[in-house]
Amino acid sequence: MPTWIYLVILVGCAALGYCVFQIANAMLDREKEALRARLDSFNAAAMPAGSENFLKSDQVKHSWWVKLLLFREGWAESLWKMIRKAKVGMSLGSFIMLSVTLGLFGGLLAKLLGWSFLAQVGVALAFLLAPGWWVHRKAAQRAAKFEEQFPEALDLIGRSLKAGHTFTSGMTMVAQEFDDPMREEFKLTIEEINFGGHLHDALDNLADRLDTPDLLFFVASVKIQSETGGKLTEIMDSISYLIRERAKLKGKVAALSAEGRYSGYVMFLLPPLMLGVLMFLNPRYMSVLFDSELGHYLLYASGGLLLAGMAVIKRMVDIRV
Template identity: 45%
Template sequence: MTEGPPSILSLAWLLSLVYVFVAAVFVVRRLTDKSGKELARRIKAATRGRDAATDAAGDLVKRHEMSGLRWLDVFLSRQAWSRRMDKMLAQADIEAPLGIFVLLSLVLATTGYVAASLYAQNPFVRLAVGIGLGLLPFKWIAMRKARRMQEFERQLPEALELVGRALRAGHTFTSGMGMVVSEFAEPIRGEFQTTMEEINFGMGVAVALDNLMDRVDCPDLNFFVVSVKIQNETGGNLAEIVGNIAWLIRERLKLKGRIRVLSAEGRMAAWVLCLLPFFVCGAVQVLNPGYLNLLFTAPLGHILIYLVMGLMTMGILVIRKMVRIEV
């Protein structure tokens, strides 16, 4: 006797266990969060003198936590990929620690694998579903970072023009950045405000701009930072330099927009070619149930499925290479 499909009650029980586990992770994170105590210690150290404050700041950098769980924080601190992901979290303006997303990814991967095993006997299908669900939190981080960096790139030319006008009016460079902070919205306001605070606290302009370039993943910002650093060393008309950089960035954005419009047809063709086989299979299965069963049960059918998936992947990579043009 073959087992039938799992009941709704069993799936609900499985999802309940997943939610309880995720909730437990957040509770543990809340109970082990020591950021308030660390902040109070730094303030107390700052009142005792500059040296103590410097030691507290250095100690805080050393004790940057990637997770509220001690064992997970130790594990993540020893990994190279975790440092890159932690930097991506900062660029995406996500305050949650990396450990939350790692645990969530493990929970989703395990849930996907277990749920797929209830319906599919092929281990590759189970593994694919588990990996796909496990990558969802990191995909969300990448998408949030991309949107934030795209918005920063869109705001950058106008912000640099404002800095250039402030320099022509006789204001200082930091005053021009202060105007950007007061006139613009996020994300450029927060990044420029952090740079201004570093300069006001005694950090050199070149070092503060290097930190800005490290925090923001925007190639156009490199032109501005390098030009300001060169101007500080060799001299020159900074207002004219900033204005020219703003014009250059705006022209690059126009060119990228034109390229995106011209390549829209190729991207749409890629979507159609990728989704059409699945829609056709679904329509055939609905109109004539059992017609495709041989494709999923026979060994030759499995070979054909793997071959088709490989060819589709190769086609996606080729089309992606064709429509992605670097400016």
């Protein structure tokens, strides 16, 4: 049979297995879903339309099979926090199942292509970790956009304080005037305060949802000012000025370290490109690397050294400001 038929069968089996697993998991969690629906109906009746349910805890009780796959509760909580920060509409169980399915698919695909065992393991690990890398990148992009909007939000809060408004009124203006993610996060914080939450707890939850250094500094400053006193308008102006200066310094550091970063990219891509060119020009000359066991070991060692070198260069040019 042709190889593409095996690939189609493999994809169909993987999709069927994923659907069966989701159905079985839904049946096991039927009682929990019923209880959650009752709580949601109660909160919908007790709260205005469109508001968030702040009675729920962020400490999600994960399914038994999630804990079994992750071996430790701390890993489950870390993954769940990363998914929440990225605002991915996916449960932890679905995320883990997607990762495992992709890992199995990658390993079987490499096996059907006739690759060696180490190559199969490498492809399976790459497919397994791909969803986590995507979620981490999405969370980082969201946090970066928030940091870009944050100085202007602080300026707006400071101007509202100078005009005689309260601190929460200034945060409400930010939630009304800015785009996501600033609007979404400040809206959740204001609604948490309006529904009876303490200001300190609401700010702590805001910092926990994003986990950016600038936001942590802002939360700490507001909490200290509420306990010791002082002019909050000056604090807002100082934090805004500090964040802008940090952004300028980060831009200068990125410009100075650009040569090192792109040198790392060139050094990482040059050996595979040269290998492809030599294989195109003289296939018999490079066939020893693919037809012999020693050649396979050389390829694995070269790939490992390339990855290690790229990691070292990335660490050298990653200057924290």
